[in-house]
Amino acid sequence: MSIDTKSFDNILSKIINSESGIKKVILVDRTGLTMASVSRFSYFPAAVDGIGAIAGAVFGATEEQGESLELSDLQIITSEFSGGKIFTSGCGSQAVITLISDPDVNIGLIRLILKRSAGELKKILGGFFRDDDDDILNYRDSRDPGGGSEGALANF
Numbered sequence: 001m002s003i004d005t006k007s008f009d010n011i012l013s014k015i016i017n018s019e020s021g022i023k024k025v026i027l028v029d030r031t032g033l034t035m036a037s038v039s040r041f042s043y044f045p046a047a048v049d050g051i052g053a054i055a056g057a058v059f060g061a062t063e064e065q066g067e068s069l070e071l072s073d074l075q076i077i078t079s080e081f082s083g084g085k086i087f088t089s090g091c092g093s094q095a096v097i098t099l100i101s102d103p104d105v106n107i108g109l110i111r112l113i114l115k116r117s118a119g120e121l122k123k124i125l126g127g128f129f130r131d132d133d134d135d136i137l138n139y140r141d142s143r144d145p146g147g148g149s150e151g152a153l154a155n156f
Contacts, residue, residue: 007124008036015097015117016040021105023084024048026098027091027121032056035095046100055088055098063090076114078107089114092122 012025016038024046026037032053039046063074079086080103087099087110097118099110 008121009038011117011120011124012036012038015099015113018113019101019105019109021102022099022110023102024100026052026055026100027095028052028056028098029095030056030060030093051098051100055086056096059088059090059096076111085110087111087114089118091118091125094125095121097121 008027012027015025016022022040024037024039026048027035029035032055034049034052037048037052059074059077062077066072066074074090077086077088079088082103084103085101085105085107087101089097091097097114099114101110
């Protein structure tokens, strides 16, 4: 199954158009690599790749912290600054979505938007990453008919 990356852009555009206080939305994989982003204004100063990498790292670290304290699954991280807010939420085990907003944005609405959008993205990403995993497994099996890692390592 091939995923059209415009699906990501469509969902991110829907998010940014759902609340006038949203400035930027970034989707990154769990390693922090940017998969897609949209901005309300082209002049909005944001180093998308850097912000995405930090968001992925902070989300992962906060998840670890919550697991250590047995707090269950991390839902949303909210960072409040005098000039705006940053919200970060997981999209399953594959990705993280980050939303940058004005300081007076409706937090309840943003939480609702993130929860709904994360579920939608999770469905799309599930197919996207599952296909990659299948390709990797098929490649490994073609290199190692025995199916074990010992055979593959023996070729080196």
